[in-house]
Amino acid sequence: MTLKEFAKLVGMSQTTVSRALNGHPEVNEKTRARLIEAARQHGYAANAHAQFLATGHASIIGCVIPVTGRSEIVNPIYADFLAGAGEECSARRFDINLSMVADDEQAQAYRRLKSKGLIGGVIVQFPRHDDSRPALLDSIGLPYVVHGRVTGHDAPYSWVDVNNQRAFERATGFLLQLGHRRIALLNGIEDFDFAHRRRQGYLTALRDAGLSTDPALMASREMTAAYGYGQALRLLDMPDPPTAILCSATTIATGIRQAVEECGLTLGVDLSVVTFDDDLSYYANRDTVPFFTAMRSGVRMAGRLCAQRLIERIGPRNAPATQDLLEAELVVGRSTAPPR
Amino acid sequence: MTLKEFAKLVGMSQTTVSRALNGHPEVNEKTRARLIEAARQHGYAANAHAQFLATGHASIIGCVIPVTGRSEIVNPIYADFLAGAGEECSARRFDINLSMVADDEQAQAYRRLKSKGLIGGVIVQFPRHDDSRPALLDSIGLPYVVHGRVTGHDAPYSWVDVNNQRAFERATGFLLQLGHRRIALLNGIEDFDFAHRRRQGYLTALRDAGLSTDPALMASREMTAAYGYGQALRLLDMPDPPTAILCSATTIATGIRQAVEECGLTLGVDLSVVTFDDDLSYYANRDTVPFFTAMRSGVRMAGRLCAQRLIERIGPRNAPATQDLLEAELVVGRSTAPPR
């Protein structure tokens, strides 16, 4: 059904119907109520493309997933983030355009999305420590919100981030308080901004405690269980093994747990582990006393917030850039204890 | 840049430029080559909305994710499926519209997507054994491809499915050959079509072997590690415990493994496990000799195929409905052996 047909059906002009449905103030409230109800009953909804053509902006947010060999979307963290963004979008009647793009075609992809008018704005995912996308999007003129931060970017921009540095500083401090002195770090790829900051937090806490750092105790890789497993075996086999490990994801922690048990040791007794916990829906670390001591911050919530901020920014009143720094909570579980 | 501007720039009429870029045959090949190159250089791409308005069809496929309390998208299987569909879409210059919709608003959501013109077709995910969506989509007139099958739907429709019944029949047969007689089944929620078929396969194989079935050896729940862990403990604690377990996902298998190890037993010695393996990118069961004996079928590939079939069907030549039945391969790993 078109606006024309619908307007005829209800005996009003297209103009009035359009205004009523779009919430313009000039229209009589009784008329509006009647028209909204009629639209619902007859299943009329304005064609989104005609709407775009007339107004020039799309109620669609873009998520461009950089594909590096294996797609990032396979990362369970990304799935939860998308779930959060999706929830926010359905609540606000926005749509999501999802595209998967090879690393070296990012610029082209954003330009295409913009010139085809497919999206009103974009969420930038997995920013690298010195990411070129914000500058690119500024020049294209596409509104965006970064999930994370881009250290190198000077102009003000919207971002939503967890205080990664502080979280790892606190977690390291917590282990130090328990009496640990050899603490390992199994981080994500430190080229990503979040992992870089986590490392800073870890180093700062050690430095503040007057401890030297040992490169053999630090690793940086894609955050899989296999990585946690392999590194845990390596660390436990050292002549002077760490008594505690800090890691950047529950996938890694699961791998560590596996290795520890295969060695006949017990987590939280022979070895302490603190993990960053994105509170993934499919992987619960949420018993009354959680298994892993963790820095917890829900990535799903971050997805909601990113979508919300972006939608505000896309809207007609062109809201200013926002910055949201979320604090992770330090949740004590059964995987930590003083060193033996 | 608009078509008008671009046409003026290259000194041609809008008509010719449009035809050249859309591959119409009437245009001189030299002219076409020149215009395509010029478009690339100047970054011209037709506005998708104007294009829709003129042609009436959108090069966008919809993925509507049913949200049941926790969103399905948190399911890592879904993430891999989307990655596959996304790859296919970028290759064919299609876009993906992702929406998250509560179970009881599905019908409304599909109608909205159709009437707003937001999608040219839709992939139906996680069909239940007697799913109403195909009939709904038929009546709305929205092309679709089902990932899985809908037993109750009579009219011909496009689907892509794994031969779940055969996979579980073969896996059960494999365990029977090894000498197992008490075989448990930890299935997904059997209201879903795939889980229903898996159960049929398991029951058929047992029946063909002349064995009776034991309800205490069967469970049906959301496929989490916690489920596998809890059920494994329960099964191992039975007076007459099973010597083998069949399960529907590697998440479940991981939980079983955990329980077995905590009981001081060894997988592939004291207990055999065969799992269905969707070959998820983030969870590899792909060592030279994989850890779990598995029925393997890549869900990412299924995603690609669904997108491909849907795109063909959306296209102007209105391709007939297709049926793709994929066979899972039975891959022998280290988690199976004859019963002790």
Place this chain on the structure above:
DNA sequence: CTGAAAGCGCTTACAG
């Protein structure tokens, strides 16, 4: 092989 013009379904200044 090429072009002028109508039309796709909306929104919104302008006029009343």
Place this chain on the structure above:
DNA sequence: CTGAAAGCGCTTACAG
């Protein structure tokens, strides 16, 4: 508070 009409950027019959 309401409406007639122009215009958004394309595609495509129709005419040449």
